[in-house]
Amino acid sequence: MSEALAGPLRFATRTRTYVWAAGALLLLALPFYLDRFWLQAGLFAMAAAIGAIGINLLTGSTGQLSMGHAFFLAVGAYGYCVFAADGGDAGDGLTGLGLPTWLAAVLAVLVAGLAGGVFSPIAGRLRGAYLGIATLALIFIGQHVLFNARDLTGGFNGRDVPPLSLFGLTFDDRELLVANVPFGSAEKLWYAGLVLLLGCGLFARGVLRGRPGRAMNAIRDHRIAAGVIGVPVARYRAAVFVLSSMYAGLAGVLLALVFQRTVPDYFGITLSLEYLAMIVIGGLGSVSGAVIGAVFVSVLPQLLTRYSDALPLVSAPGTGGIAPGEASRYLYGAAVVAVVLFLPGGLVRVAAGRRFRTDPGEKR
């Protein structure tokens, strides 16, 4: 049996490497061909994927329901603006520290983590539904601050996001010709997004596959038993909360860079719900699941809107019938329900050829 399998297995590994390499090359080549709309959609998906990985660590792997993820995204996005913008004389009169932008990005992520840490006395004491609804408070607090702390956030109209510059390269709309293809902000950010997503994915995978990951799963499956066998439950839960907030913060920074302006309306409860939908659709507790779910949830509405003229059932705005926005909400609402009922484990299991299919009934 093992003899017979050795050949095909090696072959399988090799083909997998090829697929990965081809996929990576394809991703690297895309900015040369796709127009800005698609690149931007991809960037939104990448940012969402980073955030989804973070919340999957928290909700999927450790079993802590968080509905406040949008708040930490906002902290990251606005934190970056505050650190990076030139204060005072820059024209908009908003607070800005004028730090180098790469440092601002790092600090914004740290501040998001810090915000998670500040909330952890509450997070540490609450579980399940209580935690879920308590984190809802963060959304309301966040919205209130975003609309009212004018000097910091610019109020309802938001504030401009200074473009990131790294090693002398500025990720703005000034055209840069690469092989005769003009590179604007979307093309340049595409690569930054890829690097960040890869780093975040690998780090999360490392966490999940190592000791901490097993401890987190133990906490999710049985908190008290985990404590009894020697897992420092409170410390782990606080640490995961902070880590997940930092992922959200980074997603916020990337989103801000793509948007080029932060708007408070974005960071509402819908966004938090979308993130939960992503991890359920993609697959709870896995990194690739989070990425698949993020792509699904963030690209779907844009696709439907763009091709609304050509799709059956979906009607162009102004003609009555189902609008593309509604159609995408139907689809992803249904996807959440259908995935949980019929595909426990999410889309990632389908992508993996159902090799790890377990009888869900056993998991009690």
Place this chain on the structure above:
Amino acid sequence: MSTFAELFLNGLSMGSVYALIALGFVVIFRATEVVNFAHASLLLAGGYVTASLHDDIGFWPALLVGIAGAAVVGAAVEFLVMRRYRGSDHSVLAIVTIGVDILLTTELTRRIGTDVLTLGDPWGDSVLTVGPISLAHTRIAAFVAAALLITVFLLAFRYTSWGVAMRAAAESPETAALMGVRLGRVSLGAWAVAGALAAVAALFLTVFPTPGLERATSLAALKAFPAAILGGLDSTTGALVGGLLVGVTESLATGYQSELTFLGRGLGDLAPYLVMTVILLIRPAGLFGTKELARV
């Protein structure tokens, strides 16, 4: 002083409506340990049925059909979705209810469109004025109806066999099942009751001072979440107290906005959540919630 009294009474009345929603929430949680985020859409469904029927069959029959309709929708969600889930993770089920909510709300808001639907209630915009205080009849009706329903519900919970079965199921599902309680029926009943309560709440959320039912009405359910939590998710008394507390807090925070400017304006939505956060810091299981006992 009269302003305070007016704000306080209005808050109490709104609070009793929130209590109705929160109660449904707690009932579902007790029976199935699931947090039902689809509550907002049950509310909208009840209101929509009432609003679309009252012209043809009159207000009271329409209200009854609306209540029944929301109960059916609730039961259908339980039967078609919740029951089919084979896993044991309640936070996954909570996320499923989010999916259900998105589906139902999208459908209902699409039907409502840009309209503002009236419910044809008999109270109109009449107002009771006692000295300097004026209170809309709808508000008084809301308070009376909520008090009545909650009393009936608490009695039923205590004395009927359905109530006993439900409490047994909440206490220990396995034991209850062994004693002959049909868990499926219990949770089906819980969802139906929650839907019915939400429909009544929808009525009082859409009559005067509010112009009518429209797409954003369901967002009121967001205020029932802190109400349910700060009272304790598994406590019916808690839902009542929590609802009233949220209503009064919201009303006062809005009415005294000018005195609270240092916190920023537009506090009304935020205040219930702030109160909730403070209470949870002191009592993690809410005011009346039972502390968790667990066996390993």
Place this chain on the structure above:
Amino acid sequence: MSTTNETNETNETNETSTRNATSGTVRVAAGALAALLLLAGCSSKAKDDDGNDKGGTAAGEVKTGEGISGKTITLGALTDMTGVYATLGKSVTQAQQLYVKQLNADGGVCGYKVALSVRDHGYDPQKAVSGYTELAPKVLGFVQFIGSPFVAAVEKRIDGQDKALVLPQAWSSALLGSSYIRVIGSTYDIETINAVDFLMKEKGLKKGDKLGHVYFEGDYGESALLGSKHIAKEAGLTVVEQKIKPTDNDMTAQVAALKKAGVKAVVISAGPRQAASLVGVAAAGGFDVPIIGNNSAFAPQLLATQAGPALLKNYYVASPSLPIGADTPGAQKLVADYKKAYPKDSLDNGVVAGWTAASAFGEALKKACETKDLTREGVDKALLTIDALDTGFGTPQNFTDPKAASSKQSVILRPDKTVTGGMKVVQEADASDTATQYTPGA
């Protein structure tokens, strides 16, 4: 044990199929990659030195650029039909579709047909920005863009690279100042100044009085607040602020607070529902002060609700133009045509706003056609020459100064059941002295 065996078996079969599938994928991917490499450098995005993408410029012909392909001019509309501004978005879009239809029936512009590319963003920033990104390279300009935060979000791109004319359906003073983003009609701050001026002249509000202002959080309410604060300073009033959210539908607490503060009049810069609740509660509680709303704080549907009678009695609306039911030939024609095209939908001020914006763009196109320059630049220039566009709604629009709103006039209306659109005029178009001297953002 049998179960384990079964699982093993399924695993194996699955593995074989996966293997086949993956090797297939590899082949496909490799092929795709080879194709990519071959094409590298001749990507459609790559810049040619010939500069062909600027369109035909042959002598005597009309100069064209982005947004025109073949014999079609494409205009973009970023609207909200499924979000908080759904009511406005629907009316505006349908009015604009009607305008385009009529324009084409009359022969179009310079022999070109005009097409409208509509994208519904549902008031979601991500969809709004991606809608803009999608349409920006394909359209000549935008006849509609709802949501001033979203316009602000892409402002840099509009001013910096795209340089296409954008007519936002958001009357926030924060949007003034760009040469390409042109607000049509008075902004909310100016409208509010005119509204308060009306209260002072006609409704007995005087120096030293307190004025209540209930406003939405966000661009609309907060722009309006700038106006009420400005005129309060000029005229010696005190503003009592009440900020609300679009989800608040019950104004009882607000009325109680305003009553306590002893205000003599109230301005409401919120949605129709909030206005209805406010007016209804005030009337029911015997709080008898004049209430005036901004143009967005009324919808004809409200007259059928409980608050209907109170609205008829004690409510005014300041509007940038005559109401849809106005007594002018232009308005009557629009009403008739709109009713014919959309028999089920209500006629409200959104129709006027959409029609006016589409007309402004249409006029600019016609002028640009006269100068034989239908590029973005040509249309921008053409709009700057229009100094008194009258679409039949009473207020001439002057587009010559990009720093100012195209009009400082407001019409004061009040609800009336018998008129189409539910509103009649109480004071003709006029700009108050305070409004005339007011510079937004100062």
